[in-house]
Amino acid sequence: MGDDYEGVYFTQLCDVIESPQAPDVALYSNVLWHLHQSEFVPVLNSDKNRVQDALDFRARYIDDDVTPVGIFELMVSLAARIESDTMGGTSDRNRTVDWFWGMLASLGLLNMTNDVYDERDVDRILRIFLGRKYARNGRGGLFVISDDSVDLREEEIWYQAAYYLNEVLRSEGVLEP
Numbered sequence: 001m002g003d004d005y006e007g008v009y010f011t012q013l014c015d016v017i018e019s020p021q022a023p024d025v026a027l028y029s030n031v032l033w034h035l036h037q038s039e040f041v042p043v044l045n046s047d048k049n050r051v052q053d054a055l056d057f058r059a060r061y062i063d064d065d066v067t068p069v070g071i072f073e074l075m076v077s078l079a080a081r082i083e084s085d086t087m088g089g090t091s092d093r094n095r096t097v098d099w100f101w102g103m104l105a106s107l108g109l110l111n112m113t114n115d116v117y118d119e120r121d122v123d124r125i126l127r128i129f130l131g132r133k134y135a136r137n138g139r140g141g142l143f144v145i146s147d148d149s150v151d152l153r154e155e156e157i158w159y160q161a162a163y164y165l166n167e168v169l170r171s172e173g174v175l176e177p
Contacts, residue, residue, distance in 0.1 A: 010036050012061045013076045019097040023110070030117040031109055035072035035126075043132050046156040053077050071126065075103050075142070082161055103142040138164070 134140025
C-alpha cells in the first residue's frame, strides 16, 4: 500500500471512530498511527477470523487484500462488527466509537495522547497484547470483564467480546443478571 493510499485509508478509519461523544481523534494521532503500522499477528488460529473481518472491512474503502492487517484496523473493524452484528437495536445510537475507545482503554492506551506519546511504551503494551500476556480478566487486551471464572487469554477475540458485551447488556438491564 503506497504512503498516500495508506494515509487516506488511515483517515477513513479515524472517521469511523470520530464522534462528539468520543475523545478527539486528533489528540491521539500518534498512538493511532502506531497501531495502524503495527501488524496484528493472531496467536490463536480462530483469531484469523478477525483478520478476515478486517480485510472485509477494508474492502469497503480500498482494494487491497495483500497488506497485513494492522491493530488499529482490526480494532475499528471489530468495533463496527460488534455494533452491526451483535448490538444493533439495543441502543438508539451507533456505539461503534464506544466499543473502539473502550478497547483502547482496556489496552492501557487511553491516556497516550500526543503530548505524552511514548513509542517504547506503546511497543511494550502491544507486545503484551499480541503475546496474550495481559491479565486473565482482559486488562491489557481488548476487553475487560469482571467474571473471574473466565481467563480471557485463552479465549478468541470474538468470545472475549461476547463476554464483555454480556456484562454491558446486563448492566443496561437488557439481559437478566
